Structure formats: structure tokens, C-alpha cells
Amino acid sequence: MHAAVRELEAEAGRDALTVPLVAARAGVTPSTIYRRWGDLQELLGDVAVERLRPESDPADLGSVREDIEHWAVDFLEEMSSPAGRSYIRDALAGDPDGSNAGRCSAYAVEQIEIILGRAERRKEIAPALDVLVDHVVAPMMYRILFRPGLMEAQYARDLVTAVFYRFLPLP
Amino acid sequence: MHAAVRELEAEAGRDALTVPLVAARAGVTPSTIYRRWGDLQELLGDVAVERLRPESDPADLGSVREDIEHWAVDFLEEMSSPAGRSYIRDALAGDPDGSNAGRCSAYAVEQIEIILGRAERRKEIAPALDVLVDHVVAPMMYRILFRPGLMEAQYARDLVTAVFYRFLPLP
Numbered sequence A, B: 001m002h003a004a005v006r007e008l009e010a011e012a013g014r015d016a017l018t019v020p021l022v023a024a025r026a027g028v029t030p031s032t033i034y035r036r037w038g039d040l041q042e043l044l045g046d047v048a049v050e051r052l053r054p055e056s057d058p059a060d061l062g063s064v065r066e067d068i069e070h071w072a073v074d075f076l077e078e079m080s081s082p083a084g085r086s087y088i089r090d091a092l093a094g095d096p097d098g099s100n101a102g103r104c105s106a107y108a109v110e111q112i113e114i115i116l117g118r119a120e121r122r123k124e125i126a127p128a129l130d131v132l133v134d135h136v137v138a139p140m141m142y143r144i145l146f147r148p149g150l151m152e153a154q155y156a157r158d159l160v161t162a163v164f165y166r167f168l169p170l171p
Helices: A002-012 A019-026 A030-037 A040-052 A064-080 A082-093 A099-121 A129-146 A153-166 B002-012 B019-026 B030-037 B040-052 B064-080 B082-093 B099-121 B129-146 B153-166
Strands: none
Touching (some): A019 A040, A030 A040, A064 A082, A064 A129, A064 A153, A082 A129, A099 A129, A129 B099, A129 B129, B002 B019, B002 B040, B019 B040, B030 B040, B064 B082, B064 B099, B064 B153, B082 B129, B099 B129, B129 B153
16 A cells, blocks of 8 residues: 555655545555545555654764764754655644654654664763753754755754753763 | 634534535635635644634743743643644644744744843843744644643743753853
8 A cells, every 4th residue: 555655646746646546556445445544644644654764773973972963964854855844744644643643753762762772882971862852853843844944954963062062961 | 714614613523624514604605715725624724823823922920031931831731732732733734835834933933032022121141042942842842743642831841941051141
């Protein structure tokens, strides 16, 4: 079903998608889709979340500061792209119970936890997970959703710098 | 049109809304709605943004710290309520060009600017507007959208405390 949505989107554009079209492409009846997803928006939400799933672990550059910065710059670039913005909106729109949104947030948390796990093994001082979510991830997502416009990589770097200067626990 | 949507929502629930129903209640033809809003989702987005508009200036409690804290606690309470969450989602969903999201963000900025204007007249040291947006507003909105669950007023207070301890410019 996910492949059918992706193919049709590439061929005909997102606005042309309908449940009968997706069903025909996937070789199922429309009622199969309605039973499993409720409606087109929920199916699109599910497909969007799947596309927002990170494909690999964050890069290991040897220090927590560099790892976080590299991850944040990548995250901002992907999420603020036209495709990224449209996936985030689809994920939030087709999400009656908030579970898609929770999955999106969990992806970011998992990536950050990998980086913080490495920091612990290297015995580095690192910001807390919640601090990174509130003061690096949240500002990026807020601007992507509420203040449309070009997002510069420098914005991600500045947030990381602020957290490392202002929020680091004492050694 | 906004009144028609509000009445029907109260009577029949949000999921029962259709363009012909809203048109009939408002005494117009459905094509009037399609011409002006495109579809039901855009109309609901417009109505939602209107409801998110603050009804009054933030309280003046005599100090910038108290004014920001009071505003943030109120904002979190309103936005994280079931009604607030559904308005935010409607605003983001029925928003093909991102203008609704921009209006939501502008409302918060205007309220904070009023508080910062008072601080300036009182000659108080205050955090910058962008710092308050990135480190108080954004974390609250991120949790409301991506980590559904109960939001405690203490969370808003802790964000304000962090900004006043960690981000205040030097006198």
C-alpha cells in the first residue's frame, strides 16, 4: 500500500490521490483501505511517518558536540525541505489519536539516545535528552511548522551551541 | 460562516460537518464556500486560526519575569486543552500556503512583544524575543503536537526559569 501511494504520488501528484486509485494500484478493494486506515488522510499519515523514519544511525564523528551538531543540521535540512514539510503535515493531519506524532518524536529521541550512549561510553559531559528535545529539536520543528521560509544550517548550529554553552551539567 | 461552523460543531460534532451543511446554515450556496475557501479543510483552518487569536493583552503583573510566566502558563493551558489541540491541527491541516501557521505564530509574537515593550519602559533586563520563541513557545508547541499527554503548568514555569537563568543578556 505504501508503495502504491509513493508511485501514484510520483506519477500524478499528491492532490490526485484517491482511495479507489490507491486500491486499484495496490490490487485490493477500496474497502480494504477503509477498514485498515479509515480514510485517505490516515493512510497518507501512515505513509508519511514511515518516510520520516531515519534510515541509519547518526554519524559518529568522535565527540558528542560534533555528533549532535551533524545530526541537527541533517534533521533541519530534511524536515524543512518541501518533501519533509509535507510529510510532517500529513503525519499530523491523518492522526486522530496522536500516535503518528508520537512516532515522529520517538524517531528523533532514538537518534539522540544513540549519540548520548556514545558520549557516555566516551565519558563525555553531555546535555540531557530532554534539554536537547526542548531546546534543539523543538525550535527547529516550531519554525518549520509555524514560520515557513528558508531554514539555514547555521540556525541548527546556533541552537546546539546555545545548549552546549548554557545547559551543560557541571562535571 | 465562522458562526455557522461553530454552531454546527456544537450541535452535531466536528466530524458531521460538510460544506453543504455549513452553507445551508450560513444561508449561502456551497459554491460560495468552495470559491472563497477551496474546501472544508481550509474553511476549518480559517475558523481555527480565528479561535486561536488572543482575546486580550497579556496581564501586567509589574515585572517581565512574572508577565512572561503568567502568559506562558495560560498559553500552555489553552493550547494543550482538547479544543486547543484540535484548533492547532485544523489550522495546520487546512493551510496550503502556510499562512495560517504564520498567523498562529504571529499571535504569540505579538503578545510577547507587548510584554517586552512594558519591560523596556520599566528599564528591566529581558530575554530577546527570538530566545522566548525558540526556548519557551517552541518547546510547549512541540510537546503539544508531538508528545500528546497531560501538560503541567510547571513545565511552562520551568522553561521560563531556564530562559531567565541561562539566556538573559548581561546588564
